[in-house]
Amino acid sequence: MNFLENIKARAAANIKTIVLPEAGDIRTLKAADAILQQGFAKVILVGDAAKIKADGAGLNLDAAQIINPANYDKKPEMAQKLAELRKAKGMTVAEANEILTNSELYFGVMLVEMGIADGMVAGAANSTGDVLRPCLQTLKTAPGAKLVSSFFIMVVPDCDMGANGIFLFSDCGLVQHPNAEEMASIAISSAESFRVLVGEEPVVAMLSHSTKGSAKHADVDKVVEATNIAKAAAPNLALDGEFQLDAAIVPEIGASKAKGSPVAGKANCLIFPDLDAGNIGYKLVERLAKAQAYGPVTQGIAKPVNDLSRGCSYEDIVGVAAITAVQAQG
DSSP: OOHHHHHHHHHHHSOEEEEEOOTTSHHHHHHHHHHHHHTSEEEEEESOHHHHHHHTTTSOOTTSEEEOTTTOTTHHHHHHHHHHHTGGGTOOHHHHHHHHHHOHHHHHHHHHHTTSSSEEEEOSSSOHHHHHHHIIIIIOBOTTOSSOEEEEEEEOTTOOSTBTTEEEEESSSSOSSOOHHHHHHHHHHHHHHHHHHHOSOOEEEEEOSOSTTSSOOHHHHHHHHHHHHHHHHOTTSEEEEEEOHHHHHOHHHHHHHSTTOSSTTTOSEEEOSSHHHHHHHHHHHHHHSOOEEEEEEEESBSSOEEEOOTTOOHHHHHHHHHHHHHHHHO
16 A cells, blocks of 8 residues: 555545635546545535536535535634634724635635634645635644644655655745754654654654764754754654765665764654755655655644645645545544
8 A cells, every 4th residue: 555545544544524615626626526436535615506516517526515605604603713813913803704705715724723624725726825824824833833834745666765765855845944943843843744644753854964063064053953952842752963865864874974873874754954955855856766745735734734736636636635634633
């Protein structure tokens, strides 16, 4: 059973409800059909039922719950809650009601906030900023998380490193230049994400162009500081640094460059020092090693909401929905 099949099986064992707010996009409707057929989650679609059924002619959406913001009976309660969450910014109930009527993204996030849905997947038709903004304004960050970040699960074929070829790479899609405290937070969030999704114990490497003082630079100092912060915050976590990539994942090189480290040569969670390194790194592995890349998946939000590439396929939406469902279980 491959990684995604395992995720779907785990999702099916404890069914969660995922809201797909971009029902005006045919990829969303195809994904809803596939999710319901595969039976690993319940689905809420946001929009007018007649239009959704017309647009999805030939698809089986009978088991989907369709909620129209224009006449949803719980919208007054949702508007009251949204206004309460945004009262520091001066939002009124009337303004909240208007936002919920006109923005399927805010409406979807509020379904999650109210517990009507367990998670949300969007971004096929909206930018990352538009998807994440309502989350940060309403759901906020998870307890213990200092910021929202992202990761990829990388499944490398014919690889005996990591967790039998499975790695988590972070951050590859969201935080541009994390400072030491932010990099430490990303590392701790990533470890929990790996534990939840892969089902194995995380071994976390803080990456650099230096291994244990082999180079001197302010960029190295940041990674060393981040490592110390993360170790203090999560003393039971297998985490170490700073490591060059080979010292982090190749046993013999790790033993040579960082003798005595419990992480060197054994890492399955790779924490990059900035977005350039992370984004380039995951794409190199995806293209040259022909790895499967699942993501970007968000972490650090109080409840799971995941963003899609606007170039995604409906199959991509299905996969991210399965991951979101398992996150909701965690």
